[in-house]
Amino acid sequence: MDEAFARSNGRCECTRDSCATHYLSRCSFTMSRSRAAFNQRKKTGLGDLDNASNCEVLCDLCMSHAGYDDYMK
Numbered sequence: 098m099d100e101a102f103a104r105s106n107g108r109c110e111c112t113r114d115s116c117a118t119h120y121l122s123r124c125s126f127t128m129s130r131s132r133a134a135f136n137q138r139k140k141t142g143l144g145d146l147d148n149a150s151n152c153e154v155l156c157d158l159c160m161s162h163a164g165y166d167d168y169m170k
């Protein structure tokens with residue numbers, strides 16, 4: 098997850114249209130390593146969460162939206 102956080106530059110990586118705070122663009126929220134939330138982009142059977150390419154760095158608000166991803170499809 099440190100790798101994913103370094104990639105994000107401390108900025109939320111969310112591009113969901115469902116977030117009113119950054120409609121049609123990337124979220125501009127920045128946070129420290131300890132405040133960041135990590136979301137597994139693709140659900141896998143046994144945790145791939147440490148794989149940076151499958152890990153998305155999100156702020157608290159976007160993490161709450163990410164929880165609905167499975168219902169939006």
Ligand SMILES: [Zn+2]
Nearest residue numbers: 109124156159
């Ligand atoms: Zn965000």
Ligand SMILES: [Zn+2]
Nearest residue numbers: 111116124159
């Ligand atoms: Zn978002």
